Amino acid sequence: MFEAQDGLGMAGGAQLSPLQIAYETYGTLNADKSNAILICHALTGDQYVASENPVTGKRGWWETMVGSGCPIDTDRYFVICSNVIGGCMGSSGPANKNPEGNPYGLNFPVVTIKDMVNAQAKLVDHLGIDVLFAVVGGSMGGMQVLQWAATYPQRVFAAVPIATAARHTSQNIAFHEVGRQAVMADPDWHNGDYYGFDIRPTKGLAVARMAAHITYLSEGALHRKFGRNLQERDNISFGFEADFQIESYLRHQGMSFVDRFDANSYLYMTRAMDYFDLASEFDGKLANAFMKTETRFCCLSFSSDWLFPTSENRAIVHALNAAGANVSFLEVETDKGHDAFLLETPELFDTVRGFISAAADELGLADKP
Amino acid sequence: MFEAQDGLGMAGGAQLSPLQIAYETYGTLNADKSNAILICHALTGDQYVASENPVTGKRGWWETMVGSGCPIDTDRYFVICSNVIGGCMGSSGPANKNPEGNPYGLNFPVVTIKDMVNAQAKLVDHLGIDVLFAVVGGSMGGMQVLQWAATYPQRVFAAVPIATAARHTSQNIAFHEVGRQAVMADPDWHNGDYYGFDIRPTKGLAVARMAAHITYLSEGALHRKFGRNLQERDNISFGFEADFQIESYLRHQGMSFVDRFDANSYLYMTRAMDYFDLASEFDGKLANAFMKTETRFCCLSFSSDWLFPTSENRAIVHALNAAGANVSFLEVETDKGHDAFLLETPELFDTVRGFISAAADELGLADKP
Numbered sequence: 001m002f003e004a005q006d007g008l009g010m011a012g013g014a015q016l017s018p019l020q021i022a023y024e025t026y027g028t029l030n031a032d033k034s035n036a037i038l039i040c041h042a043l044t045g046d047q048y049v050a051s052e053n054p055v056t057g058k059r060g061w062w063e064t065m066v067g068s069g070c071p072i073d074t075d076r077y078f079v080i081c082s083n084v085i086g087g088c089m090g091s092s093g094p095a096n097k098n099p100e101g102n103p104y105g106l107n108f109p110v111v112t113i114k115d116m117v118n119a120q121a122k123l124v125d126h127l128g129i130d131v132l133f134a135v136v137g138g139s140m141g142g143m144q145v146l147q148w149a150a151t152y153p154q155r156v157f158a159a160v161p162i163a164t165a166a167r168h169t170s171q172n173i174a175f176h177e178v179g180r181q182a183v184m185a186d187p188d189w190h191n192g193d194y195y196g197f198d199i200r201p202t203k204g205l206a207v208a209r210m211a212a213h214i215t216y217l218s219e220g221a222l223h224r225k226f227g228r229n230l231q232e233r234d235n236i237s238f239g240f241e242a243d244f245q246i247e248s249y250l251r252h253q254g255m256s257f258v259d260r261f262d263a264n265s266y267l268y269m270t271r272a273m274d275y276f277d278l279a280s281e282f283d284g285k286l287a288n289a290f291m292k293t294e295t296r297f298c299c300l301s302f303s304s305d306w307l308f309p310t311s312e313n314r315a316i317v318h319a320l321n322a323a324g325a326n327v328s329f330l331e332v333e334t335d336k337g338h339d340a341f342l343l344e345t346p347e348l349f350d351t352v353r354g355f356i357s358a359a360a361d362e363l364g365l366a367d368k369p
Numbered sequence: 370m371f372e373a374q375d376g377l378g379m380a381g382g383a384q385l386s387p388l389q390i391a392y393e394t395y396g397t398l399n400a401d402k403s404n405a406i407l408i409c410h411a412l413t414g415d416q417y418v419a420s421e422n423p424v425t426g427k428r429g430w431w432e433t434m435v436g437s438g439c440p441i442d443t444d445r446y447f448v449i450c451s452n453v454i455g456g457c458m459g460s461s462g463p464a465n466k467n468p469e470g471n472p473y474g475l476n477f478p479v480v481t482i483k484d485m486v487n488a489q490a491k492l493v494d495h496l497g498i499d500v501l502f503a504v505v506g507g508s509m510g511g512m513q514v515l516q517w518a519a520t521y522p523q524r525v526f527a528a529v530p531i532a533t534a535a536r537h538t539s540q541n542i543a544f545h546e547v548g549r550q551a552v553m554a555d556p557d558w559h560n561g562d563y564y565g566f567d568i569r570p571t572k573g574l575a576v577a578r579m580a581a582h583i584t585y586l587s588e589g590a591l592h593r594k595f596g597r598n599l600q601e602r603d604n605i606s607f608g609f610e611a612d613f614q615i616e617s618y619l620r621h622q623g624m625s626f627v628d629r630f631d632a633n634s635y636l637y638m639t640r641a642m643d644y645f646d647l648a649s650e651f652d653g654k655l656a657n658a659f660m661k662t663e664t665r666f667c668c669l670s671f672s673s674d675w676l677f678p679t680s681e682n683r684a685i686v687h688a689l690n691a692a693g694a695n696v697s698f699l700e701v702e703t704d705k706g707h708d709a710f711l712l713e714t715p716e717l718f719d720t721v722r723g724f725i726s727a728a729a730d731e732l733g734l735a736d737k738p
Contacts, residue, residue, distance in 0.1 A: 170597065177579070178580045184609075217540075228538075247546045274613070
């Protein structure tokens with residue numbers, strides 16, 4: 001845990017003080033501190049990218065990508081992953097106590113992607129690191145990668161935004177709004193001031209998660225995985241039980257989510273993504289965000305991702321091209337939808353491994369102790 | 370209102386008695402009763418296809434399609450539209466009183482598309498009509514059209530299933546399940562037994578409607594109509610108000626829906642669609658549903674409809690082809706998504722007008738008084 005007593009000035013005008021950042025590191029920082037890779041997590045992710053999450057007891061959420069011998073090799077790189085502010089895994093967020101000793105609830109200032117990144121920059125300062133060798137993330141993590149490259153171009157040697165967008169679309173805002181309304185419709189939400197109660201707004205949050213979960217999968221993957229298969233029965237029940245496997249699966253997703261996530265944090269995370277529109281900071285021109293950047297970029301999208309479709313990722317690539325940036329792009333063919341970035345997706349691993357390796361060679365990292 | 374005292378035997382085994390069917394008719398039945406067109410409504414539709422809905426005060430939901438001089442011309446045809454059973458506009462449904470005088474609630478038997486069609490057949494009998502000149506409907510209405518053609522092939526001269534499917538997909542079941550869980554999570558739902566209370570489960574139903582509404586529109590239409598435009602403000606509020614037009618629009622859709630629709634009916638309607646899998650009645654082969662049919666079919670889909678995509682409509686066409694049926698098919702190019710069937714879509718109107726006209730000529734309807 002890192003605590004910055006000077007706090008953080010936020011985009012909405014608030015001063016968050018103190019600023020707490022919960023983080024994990026893996027591997028060893030080299031002597032000139034040039035081998036650090038920052039991993040940015042997605043909407044409901046956390047800092048346990050490559051180690052057991054103490055709350056859920058589950059393995060790291062990106063152990064296939066980050067670890068010894070992995071594409072992001074902790075034998076070679078010093079990997080940092082911090083819980084975003086507004087989250088609920090130890091960094092400052094709505095469930096934390098304010099300076100007066102009461103939970104913030106909705107009095108926690110609304111967080112933007114830029115706020116998350118500025119907070120991470122303070123952590124990176126604290127670790128004594130001037131330039132990050134790479135910043136990597138998917139989905140909301142990819143938004144942070146783009147923001148890092150735009151706000152701190154001198155501090156990012158290589159950037160890997162995956163399955164993301166430079167602005168949240170109308171349809172995506174719409175899905176988030178449904179989730180928020182589901183939470184807010186739950187009488188146990190108490191306008192965000194539920195921390196003193198035994199009961200939390202789990203029903204609303206479960207519905208929100210169910211709706212969101214559909215958007216993480218492709219229609220093809222759903223059809224392949226579930227189709228119209230029935231759940232532990234031979235015939236439909238002519239009732240409202242979970243007759244179909246897909247119903248049972250979604251209910252499980254909703255119910256298990258509420259055990260590990262705070263409902264208010266869900267509101268803040270979705271809002272941060274909705275508010276993200278990188279071009280708006282740069283006179284409405286996305287290319288301006290990357291003018292004269294020396295960062296090298298590797299952008300990836302997934303063919304069946306309809307939440308962050310290839311078109312949105314390609315728009316980033318076009319802007320990078322227009323800015324004269326060094327950029328490579330791959331659309332990975334998969335039917336796994338948006339979730340592909342968290343799953344066994346060999347083409348993703350191979351591409352990240354190759355890109356990181358080449359960037360390390362370029363920087364001469366192999367020669368450094 | 371038609372009331373069948375002998376009731377209706379339903380797919381789940383229940384006997385619904387009495388059976389009430391609320392319906393509207395337009396135009397005049399000809400002497401040999403050969404000019405009747407049955408319109409089947411969609412999930413939240415009603416019998417007021419071409420006349421003012423007395424509850425909402427709004428105009429008929431398909432006035433562009435059905436009326437004097439319209440593609441389905443009430444000067445030439447006798448148009449029937451009935452509220453499906455399980456609905457909430459006067460036909461037997463969960464809000465109605467059971468024979469003991471109490472509202473059914475969840476004791477109303479679960480309704481299938483076939484049950485809806487069998488109830489309509491009783492109404493058609495009651496009107497003294499042997500053969501329907503045409504059966505027309507979109508979405509859940511299209512499912513009824515297919516069921517009519519499969520169950521009563523001798524009674525359907527022409528069939529127009531629009532933007533529909535012969536089975537509900539996993540993704541569509543998933544969205545429906547989210548909606549149902551949103552309703553059921555509302556403490557005012559009281560396990561469906563809320564009719565005696567002042568407060569109804571409007572919050573849950575509004576969330577369900579919001580989620581569903583997103584699926585009725587295409588990403589392109591949302592982008593064109595709303596983009597990231599702000600609602601009556603120049604800047605984001607750094608809060609959870611409806612900053613974006615799309616949020617405001619969705620909230621309005623949710624709130625206005627609950628004034629006109631019963632939450633339990635929403636559960637029953639979505640369940641009926643989920644259960645629909647026409648092939649399952651015919652040894653798993655959809656073509657068997659239409660073997661030796663003499664009905665002529667006109668199938669339509671919309672290019673940007675991702676709820677009932679062209680692929681699902683094409684599967685119907687393939688089955689009809691395999692059954693040797695007389696079928697024409699058009700994918701209408703539009704960015705309006707699933708909603709296109711209810712909107713100003715000239716290609717849809719032209720196609721239905723042409724098909725109905727040709728079928729009328731074939732039947733020699735013009736010569737009949």
